[in-house]
Amino acid sequence: xxxxxxxxxxxxxSTPQASNPAMPTPQASNPAMPIIIGAGLAxxxxxxxxxxAGQACHLVSPQESERxxxxxxxxxxxxxxxxxxxxxxxxxxFADSWKSAAAITDPNALFGMCEGAPDVVRxxxxxxxxxxxxxxxxxxxxxxxxxxxRTCYVKSSTGKALVGALIDALRRYEAxxxxxxxxxxxxxxxxxxxxxxxxxWLCSTRTKQIEHLEGPVVLATGGFAGIFGPSTTGSTxxxxxxxxxxxxxxxxxxxxEFIQYHPTTIAIPGKRMLVSEAARGEGGxxxxxxxxxxxxxxxxxxPELGNLMPRDVVSREIxxxxxxxxxxxxxxxxxxxxxxxxxxxxxxxxxxxxIRLIGIDPATEPLPVEPGIHYSxxxxxxxxxxxxxxxxxxxxxxxxxxxxxxxxxxxNSLLGAIYGGKRAAQTVLDELAQGKLPIKPTQPLEVRxxxxxxxxxxxxxxxxxxxxxxxxxxxxxxxxxxxxxEKSLLEGIEQLLKxxxxxxxxxxxxxxxxxxxxxxxxxxxxSRGAHCRSDYPDTNESLAEQSVVWPGNGAVVxxxxxxxxxxxxxxxxxxxxNLQVDGLDENDSTQGxxxxxxxxxx
Amino acid sequence: xxxLLDVARLVPPEMKAFRQVFEYETEDERAxxxxxxxELNARPRLLDIEGNEAAVISWECSCLQKKCGACAMIINGxxxxxxxxxxxxxxxxxxxxxxxxxxxxxxxxxxxxxxxxTKLRDMGVWHDNERSLLTQDKASDWAYEATRxxxxxxxxEVCPNYVPDAIFGGMAAMNPMARLLEETPKAERKRLARxxxxxxxxxxxxxxxxxxxxxxxxxxxxxLSRANxxxxxxxx
Ligand SMILES: Cc1cc2nc3c(=O)[nH]c(=O)nc-3n(C[C@H](O)[C@H](O)[C@H](O)COP(=O)(O)OP(=O)(O)OC[C@H]3O[C@@H](n4cnc5c(N)ncnc54)[C@H](O)[C@@H]3O)c2cc1C
Ligand code: SF4
Ligand code: SF4
Ligand code: FES
Numbered sequence: 001x002x003x004x005x006x007x008x009x010x011x012x013x014s015t016p017q018a019s020n021p022a023m024p025t026p027q028a029s030n031p032a033m034p035i036i037i038g039a040g041l042a043x044x045x046x047x048x049x050x051x052x053a054g055q056a057c058h059l060v061s062p063q064e065s066e067r068x069x070x071x072x073x074x075x076x077x078x079x080x081x082x083x084x085x086x087x088x089x090x091x092x093x094f095a096d097s098w099k100s101a102a103a104i105t106d107p108n109a110l111f112g113m114c115e116g117a118p119d120v121v122r123x124x125x126x127x128x129x130x131x132x133x134x135x136x137x138x139x140x141x142x143x144x145x146x147x148x149x150r151t152c153y154v155k156s157s158t159g160k161a162l163v164g165a166l167i168d169a170l171r172r173y174e175a176x177x178x179x180x181x182x183x184x185x186x187x188x189x190x191x192x193x194x195x196x197x198x199x200x201w202l203c204s205t206r207t208k209q210i211e212h213l214e215g216p217v218v219l220a221t222g223g224f225a226g227i228f229g230p231s232t233t234g235s236t237x238x239x240x241x242x243x244x245x246x247x248x249x250x251x252x253x254x255x256x257e258f259i260q261y262h263p264t265t266i267a268i269p270g271k272r273m274l275v276s277e278a279a280r281g282e283g284g285x286x287x288x289x290x291x292x293x294x295x296x297x298x299x300x301x302x303p304e305l306g307n308l309m310p311r312d313v314v315s316r317e318i319x320x321x322x323x324x325x326x327x328x329x330x331x332x333x334x335x336x337x338x339x340x341x342x343x344x345x346x347x348x349x350x351x352x353x354x355i356r357l358i359g360i361d362p363a364t365e366p367l368p369v370e371p372g373i374h375y376s377x378x379x380x381x382x383x384x385x386x387x388x389x390x391x392x393x394x395x396x397x398x399x400x401x402x403x404x405x406x407x408x409x410x411x412n413s414l415l416g417a418i419y420g421g422k423r424a425a426q427t428v429l430d431e432l433a434q435g436k437l438p439i440k441p442t443q444p445l446e447v448r449x450x451x452x453x454x455x456x457x458x459x460x461x462x463x464x465x466x467x468x469x470x471x472x473x474x475x476x477x478x479x480x481x482x483x484x485x486e487k488s489l490l491e492g493i494e495q496l497l498k499x500x501x502x503x504x505x506x507x508x509x510x511x512x513x514x515x516x517x518x519x520x521x522x523x524x525x526x527s528r529g530a531h532c533r534s535d536y537p538d539t540n541e542s543l544a545e546q547s548v549v550w551p552g553n554g555a556v557v558x559x560x561x562x563x564x565x566x567x568x569x570x571x572x573x574x575x576x577x578n579l580q581v582d583g584l585d586e587n588d589s590t591q592g593x594x595x596x597x598x599x600x601x602x
Numbered sequence: 603x604x605x606l607l608d609v610a611r612l613v614p615p616e617m618k619a620f621r622q623v624f625e626y627e628t629e630d631e632r633a634x635x636x637x638x639x640x641e642l643n644a645r646p647r648l649l650d651i652e653g654n655e656a657a658v659i660s661w662e663c664s665c666l667q668k669k670c671g672a673c674a675m676i677i678n679g680x681x682x683x684x685x686x687x688x689x690x691x692x693x694x695x696x697x698x699x700x701x702x703x704x705x706x707x708x709x710x711x712x713x714x715x716x717x718x719x720t721k722l723r724d725m726g727v728w729h730d731n732e733r734s735l736l737t738q739d740k741a742s743d744w745a746y747e748a749t750r751x752x753x754x755x756x757x758x759e760v761c762p763n764y765v766p767d768a769i770f771g772g773m774a775a776m777n778p779m780a781r782l783l784e785e786t787p788k789a790e791r792k793r794l795a796r797x798x799x800x801x802x803x804x805x806x807x808x809x810x811x812x813x814x815x816x817x818x819x820x821x822x823x824x825x826l827s828r829a830n831x832x833x834x835x836x837x838x
Contacts (some may be wrong), residue, residue, distance in 0.1 A: 063662070064719060066753045067670040128785045130745035136738065154746060160669065164749040168778060172728040183716070206708050230640075235664040271628055271666050353667070356686075357632070362721035407735040463658065467646050 007418030027193050031214040031438045033057055033180075034428050035200050037187045037242070040068035041159070041414060043220035044166040051173035053429055058213060059179055062186040062237065062458060065167050069222050069235035069398075070417065073159025074276035076141060076151035076352065076392040076412035077124075079117035083140050086194025088148035090114040094570075095579045097412060100145045100310045101405025103544040103583035104255065104527040107566040110403050113412075113419045120419050121152055126546040127165040130154055132346065141281045142348075143410045145310035156276055156349040162414060172398075187242060190217060190249050190393065193441040197392035201449075210454070212445070213336030216392050216437045218424050219246065223376040223398035225259065227510055227517075229473030231444055232373045233265055233274040237458060243379060243399060244509035245455045247516065252389035252550040254401040254561075255378030257521035257531045260408055262484050263314035264333055268357050272372040275333060276350060276409040279362070280307040282342050286314070286333040287366070288321045289328040297321050312407040312530040315371040319482050322370070325561075332366035371482060375413065377404040378520070379532065381548055384564075386424035389550070392439045394428060396420035401546075406529020451503045465504050472499065472510055480521060485535045489522040489550075499502040510552065519556045520547040544583055603628055605689050606651065607638060610700040613623060613657055614709050623651040623696075624659075628689070635697065636663055636673055636685035660710035660718025671752030675711045676700040681756035683817045702759055704766055715755055717766035718774050725771060725797045727778045734785040745784040747825055751777035752816050757812035757822075763805050773812045773822055780829040791832065798833040 033049060036043045036055055039061035050057040061068070082088040093114040098107060125131060130153050131138050143151040143500045154161035184205045185505075191199035191212065199214035224240035225232045232238075247253050263286075264275040280286075286307055288293040298317060299306040307314070321327045330372055343363055354362050380395040382402050388395050396402075397417040404412060431437040441448065456462075461469065479492025495517050501507035524547060526540035527533050545560040566584040574581055607624045626638045639661055642648055648656045663673040666685045673684040678698055691699065705713035756771040758764045765770040779798050786794060806826070813822045831837040 026790070063664060063672060064715075064753065067662075067664040067672045069664070072665050072667065072669050123732075126732045126734060128729060128745065128781060130742040130749065130781075133739050133742045154749070157669075157746075157750065161746065161749045164778070164781070168728050168782070170730065171723055172726075175723050175726065183719070184714075206714065235670070236640075236666060237664050268666075269633050270640050273667060357667070359632070461643075461658070463646065463648075466644055 007077075007232050015493070021175050030056070031199070032432055033213045033215045034218055034425070035060060035213050036218045036220055037061075037200065038068075038220035038222060038397070038399070039065040039183070040070035040220065040222055040397060041162060041166065041417040042220075042399075042421040043417040044163065044170060046218050046220060046396060046425040047179050048166060048170055048173070049422045049425035050429070051170065051178045052516050053425075054178070055429060056178045056180070058182055058215070060182040060185050060187065060200070060202055061500055063182060065163055065239070067235075068163065069238050070414070071163050072235065072274075073162075073414050074156045074274065075143065075278040075281070076153030076158045076411045077121065077162065077414040078143070078146070078150045079121040079152060079415065080114065080148070080150055081118050081121060081140065081152070082148075083138055084149040086148045088115065088150055089577060091577045091579055092147060093117065093150060095574070096146050097403070097409055098581055099586075100407045100409050100529070102407065102474070102539070103405065104528070104546055104563065105403055105405035106384050106563055107584055108564060108570070111566060111570045112384070112423070113403055113416060116419050117415055120415060120422070124162060124165060124418075129165045134345070141278065142308060143281050144277050144308045144314070145409045146308075153278065153279070154345075155345075156278055156347050159414060162418070180556070184456055185211070187221070187245070188457070189452045190246060190251075190439075191448055192249055192390070192452070193439070193443050193448055195250065195390060196439050197390050198439050198441045201452070201454060205457055205459060208457075212449075214438070215442075216394065216428050216431075216439075218428065219380060219388075219393065219395040219399050220397045220421060221399045224379060225373050225376045227472065227514060228373045228476050229470065230271050231473075231477060233262060233272050234374070236271075239454060240510065240513060241457050241506060244513035245508075246380065246393075248509045248512055248551060249452070250390060250551065251393065252381040252548055253379060253516060254381035254546050254548045255520070256376075256517040256549065257547060258404075258406050258529060259373060259480065259517075259523055260311055260375035260377060260530050261315040261371040262336045262374035263311055263318055263371050264357055264367075264369040265374070266367065273353070273357055274372075274374065275354070275367060275369055277311070278347065279333060279335060279350060282347060283338045285337075286318070286331060286369075286561065287334055288331050289351045290326055291480070294332075294334070295327070301340050310407055312408065312532075315482055316532060318369075318371055326461035330368050331370065333362070333369045333526055334366045335362045336364065336366065338363065338541070373409055377401070377406065377408050378547075381546075385427040386420060387427060392437065394424045396424040406531060418556075440596050447514070455509070456506050462504070464502060465507055468499065468501055468504070468507055472496070472507070472514055476514055476517070480517060483532045483534050484521055485533060486522060489518050493518045494523070505527070516549045516556050519558050520549060523547065523558050523560075603631070603633070603690060604695060604797045605638070605692075606696045606837065608696055608698045609659055609710065610711055611659075612701075612707050622656055624648070624656070625651050626689075631688075631690050633689050634685055635677055635687045635689065635699065636644070636666055638689060639684065650808065650835055660708070660712045662712050669752070671754030673818075674702060674754040674756050676702060676759070681759035681815060683754065683756070686817050702755055703754065704759055715753075718753055718755055718758070721771040721775055721801070722778060725775060725779070725796075725801045727775070727782065728795065729786070730793065731780055731790065732777065744825065744828060748781035748784065749775045750820055752818055756815050756817055760811050760815050762809075763807055766767050768805075769801055771801045771808075773816070773826075776802045776806075776822075776826060776829060777820065779833075780825050783829050783832045788836065788838070795833040797838075798829065803830060803834050
């Protein structure tokens with residue numbers, strides 16, 4: 001985090017500036033140039049897709065791509081390449097992901113991603129990602145919730161290797177002037193004209209100068225789990241502020257109640273460290289001490305997939321045995337039986353990290369683990385083509401609500417970020433070709449600017465925001481935990497509404513986002529995937545719909561929105577492979593049911 | 603454990619340079635320079651050792667797990683990652699924190715490392731053909747080793763030959779180049795080899811001062827030797 005001394009004041013606007021004069025920027029002032037916000041895997045992938053199509057674009061991020069949360073990904077990326085000779089297919093990848101998503105994601109988008117996955121990975125191989133090779137052949141590992149070995153990986157640093165390869169690939173287009181990097185620059189507001197997005201207001205993290213760019217905007221700003229504060233596994237820069245900002249500007253969000261608790265995390269100073277699912281994929285076993293002996297509860301309760309059940313299930317089981325009075329209050333991950341060759345060839349980084357950060361060598365001693373906040377399945381609502389609810393605006397990667405439904409499978413988000421970035425870029429290219437983009441603003445710039453309050457920089461937390469920020473985090477952690485109930489959620493909302501945020505624009509928006517998360521959680525009176533309600537433990541088939549929220553007239557407006565059915569040609573593929581998949585029927589209604597949560601100031 | 607964090611300050615917009623000392627106490631043996639800075643900045647009021655109200659300390663971080671290179675700074679005179687430096691392992695009570703010295707300071711401990719990335723662009727660090735395929739276990743291990751570079755700049759701080767904006771790019775330039783060289787067949791290596799010779803080989807004295815400082819522990823000497831063999835001597 002780059003914390004600056006400046007208070008959360010609105011930076012002074014200046015005249016629009018040209019980009020880095022050292023680079024050829026023929027299209028710098030062209031309003032048809034897409035503006036990508038965020039330079040993690042989703043942003044890099046979108047930029048590469050534009051550049052390959054000869055379309056110039058801006059790539060905006062407060063820090064270099066090397067610093068994005070994407071570099072932290074360890075375990076791998078899924079694609080049904082069937083390198084392990086198990087007869088894997090994209091349709092099976094779809095079936096596993098759909099099951100885990102519990103029917104509340106767009107099945108056509110998901111089908112498209114699973115079908116596109118082998119090409120995504122082949123492209124990455126072409127760019128030189130050193131995927132794990134053994135005896136001359138690339139290999140894949142098993143991962144939670146998957147029926148086949150489908151996860152491609154680079155030791156335990158997959159994200160770092162993918163980001164590195166995309167950075168290098170993009171650099172060539174930067175040199176050609178096709179990709180204009182705007183590093184140390186961040187989004188402080190969307191430029192909205194008549195409810196359509198026509199550009200972006202950016203602010204330099206160094207000079208605090210405001211800059212305005214006109215053009216279609218692709219959001220790739222990562223997950224919003226950071227509103228939970230330091231109890232997460234991700235980067236300190238994924239604060240959720242951009243999701244909160246665009247929400248307050250009228251952009252619809254979806255499925256906010258689905259927050260993934262990763263089953264195996266360990267507290268380290270200032271954050272939680274993730275113990276990758278690869279640890280279990282390579283043979284790690286969970287146990288708890290009961291009556292003086294280790295009880296391998298996952299293996300007993302789920303004889304088929306055992307420790308590799310989907311994350312929501314494992315997290316809940318850990319929480320349940322920890323609460324069980326006959327068990328000791330600590331769950332361990334036992335990796336003592338992992339082969340020494342696996343340690344050296346595939347899990348070396350993980351082992352080093354455990355020794356360095358927690359002082360335990362997992363090869364000789366079990367690791368004490370507990371579930372921690374890891375991933376936001378929900379986020380900015382997008383359609384199959386990655387269009388947001390606001391015209392001229394697109395979103396991809398973890399900031400978007402796409403592909404994962406109620407629970408993301410490990411290895412599907414790196415894929416979702418790269419495939420989604422590509423897909424979003426393709427939609428923008430199509431709309432540019434059809435003349436639907438760029439959208440011409442109708443109001444003068446000054447009028448648009450006067451209508452918006454700029455977000456303070458994500459790094460510019462002021463002294464008086466610190467304490468209240470922590471209060472929001474505590475409210476969320478207490479009332480939006482792994483298991484929820486109505487009473488506690490109502491209390492949480494009440495506390496949020498009582499919170500005095502002073503004149504902080506950022507905190508007002510964060511409260512609004514936190515409130516929207518709670519509104520989703522309270523309205524979904526069932527348990528599904530990562531959303532577990534103790535007062536409604538069963539899944540209610542009639543709620544197989546997305547939770548969609550938007551701000552309307554001083555309130556959070558909520559609706560359950562039905563999803564489309566899977567297209568006939570894709571169903572045929574499933575049938576041909578004899579895959580039984582539930583919940584894919586065409587919905588007869590497309591009308592949502594609306595519910596308004598009153599009383600939120602924003 | 604009690605530590606005195608002695609921080610070089612440069613506070614915008616006035617950019618007045620001074621030093622400020624903060625007291626930090628913790629029972630946690632695993633506390634790092636990064637966790638201390640975060641805790642200081644999270645205090646509702648930050649007071650220096652003399653009781654004066656202090657502005658938030660500007661510094662950069664992201665992963666807090668030695669994976670992103672954002673938090674590089676000079677700690678007790680040596681370039682290190684704040685999130686990978688435990689307070690308990692630093693001798694004495696006083697811990698001095700300064701920004702990396704080879705780059706322009708933006709504020710306090712934050713520097714502008716743009717030169718590192720501009721260098722890579724000017725060197726043309728990319729594949730000409732997007733169809734690399736690594737099938738030898740060993741080659742892929744070396745390509746992997748090269749991808750581990752964090753672009754943090756610690757090696758550049760100690761390198762006697764590195765100056766930003768000059769031809770020589772140091773180890774931060776060698777690593778990404780080494781990956782490309784590993785993956786490019788001999789017949790197609792000409793452009794990369796030329797650039798490598800000019801911006802890495804030509805400037806490096808090979809005394810490997812950089813090796814021991816690299817927080818990622820990259821096996822720089824062997825990687826360098828492989829890259830030299832490929833780019834300069836045309837082997838493999
Ligand atoms: C520890 C860890 C391990 C993981 N392991 C795996 C795994 O093994 N497999 C898997 O599939 N997934 C994994 N994930 C999830 C996966 O890494 C992420 O979901 C994915 O990388 C998200 O990519 P992204 O491009 O959407 O976002 P990010 O990589 O988070 O990038 C966000 C970008 O937005 C920028 N940004 C932030 N604020 C602003 C602003 N105001 N203006 C402009 N830009 C801004 C940031 O600087 C950054 O460049 C893991 C996640 C974590 C935390
Ligand atoms: S070997 Fe010496 S000259 Fe070469 S990069 Fe390292 S420190 Fe610099
Ligand atoms: S070689 Fe090591 S010290 Fe140098 S930039 Fe890379 S990671 Fe940092
Ligand atoms: S914060 Fe990422 S390396 Fe220290």
